[in-house]
Amino acid sequence: AIVGAGIIGLAHAFHAAQAGMSVAVFERSAEAKGASVRNFGMLALNAQAPGEQLISAQKTLTWWQEIAPQAGIELRQSGCMFVARAAEEMALLNEFSHSPAMEKQSAIMVEREDLSRYSPSLRSENIIGAMWSSETWKIDQRQACRKLAVWLKQKYGVKFYFLTDVQNISPPYLITSAGQFNATHTIICSGNDFAALFPDDFQKTGIKNCQLQMMRTYPQPMDWQLGPFIMGGLSMTHYKAFSNCSSLQDLVTMQKERFRSYIKHGIHVIVGQEPDGRVTIGDSHAYGTDLNLPRSEEVDNLILHELSEMMSLPVPRIEERWLGQYAYLPEGYYLKLSPRDGVTAVTQTSGQGMTHGLSISKDVILEITG
Template identity: 40%
Template sequence: MTHPTHRTPDPTTAPTIGPTTVRGAGPVRAADTAVVGGGIVGLAHALAAARRGDRVVLFERDTYAVGASIRNFGMIWAVGQQRGAVYQRALRSREIWLELSAKTGMWAEPAGSLHLAHRPDELAVLEEFVATTPAAREHGTTMITAAEAARRGPAVRAEGLLGAMWSPTEVNVDPRRAVPAVAAHLAEEYGVDVRFGTTVRGIAAPRLSTTDGEWRADRIVVCSGNDFATLYPEVFRESGLVRCKLQMLRTGAQPDGWRLGPMLCGGLTLLHYAAFEDCTARAALDARMRAELPFHREHGIHVLLSQTADGRLTIGDSHAYAATHDPFASEEVNQAILGSLREFARIPDPRITERWTGCYPSLRDGRTELVADPEPGVTVVNGVGGAGMTLSFGLAEEVLGR
């Protein structure tokens, strides 16, 4: 994959940035690339365009990002991604996250992950994955003993643990801080004109009609997340996209500076991520889980545990797929998530301080993204599912390099 070079924008032509922008009626303004959507997918495409030297404007209708991009774990979870090109995309995204952290001081912890096996069928899937995935082994993924897993992760439940898979590639960020930090970096470092609180009402390339006036752009990238109706609704009607609703929880800061170390997950996670789909041992695990945990399988529950910089633990999640979801959270689902967590982890203070739901677009046919060109000069990018934090930076370089 060829990565775009970084050309510093010409200060005589770069657009005015950030909150100092004077808004109002006037002539049509211009940019090389316009991005619609201020979630992580849109931010990633703005970054990729800006690194090429484009003059970039980004429009987000909300006054700050409030969607799926801030309602997730903040896990950059390369090890779970589809083998091959998608895994490499995740690794490239990881590189960019660490570059941004080094430049901005944004917290990004390369904590790695532990997949814990308390049952023989879970261990069999992990062992098969490591044995049959040389790319993961090349990046440090390996099987470790139960004793070693307990040493690496202070929350690991050692009772009955048969072994674990260690992967060093996973990075943890706090999405509620990271997403605003990326937006600020785009404005400050690259002169991207970041326009929160601005709705794009219509596009007839190269023109965009917005609540902040008319714009022209040589290339327009639409990263509209859950909004399937405003721009190019026909693309979304034909795409097969549905919305995935999830439930998540968070504890308060853990006492005495206690740190989780590697992010943790258990057997249910092996049924969720595409990385494990080709493992022959997975069928036996799936059959047992359906028999023993029908509620979990019905509600798409698998359990991950991560920690924020200030010591809070993020726990989740569930997955329900439909065109439209009710806005309510099920406490039965929350309790099932917490019960599964207790099967593989012990934490000092498990009291829950926050509960929330999230919603993201998902493709249910195995595709990892939707990239469509509804008219010349316009590209729609959507459907990265629950892997937006993991894949968006790498995906954006691929899309803009087409």
């Protein structure tokens, strides 16, 4: 049995079904409503720390490339561009461009006058230079879980129990809002909900919630395309890809002085375009154990200000604003617990479940099946 039909639950359902297991997924909502449908759908291999996390992201991409066409989920190689507006940002990109990682990420430096060849609305008067990498993909996050569930049901006979809350697990029994079920093994993929099942086991790990604030514009004109995901200097210090660069510290120091409000709200700006032409903009990060913060106007304004320094969208008007939460731990990228014999709990803890889920779950299923 799998608890949760977000991407982590569905990824486990996929590998378990492929391994020949009989799989049932229990989801308390009518469909996935958590982080898995609230994100950017960004699979940024170029933003991964070198080593294990990069390998995990590469493996997940390979799985997506196999599954997405079969399940009818849109996946495209969007690429990604880090734009530098400050000397410290440019110094970091320049240093990175001489590292071996540059070639591995198929990254190239882009001169100010060439910016429009990559993305049409960047403000070249504000941007000193940029680094473009092909190693980022965009999955249609708003459709992925729904389509994956349909495909898993059709192709592998996975059973889905939506609107079914799992209230207690006492192996081999699952007590749910729809009655009692039997399972030889249960995998809990409850995302950022650590309160319902085995809360003490989760609590001991120091796990927290991270709350993010997001926005989406109305559709852009049909003949306009953003191209790659666009990120700025705040993303250079957020992601681990630049962690080996000695000039990173200068950028951190500069941001502490000049971007205080941004640092306070954990803001780094990412811009990505959806298949329907809308542009998704985010995000901020607030950490805590019992987070239920209201949406903050100040945070939206800071994000939109930073965006306006990087680019001018043809249709800047915001159509939708929302909050999202994911499970967070400062070290590592996922948490796996075994609170009882026959029960495993798995959650992705660096806010990149779309990027790592299919690889983490493959290892978990291999371990369970021996």
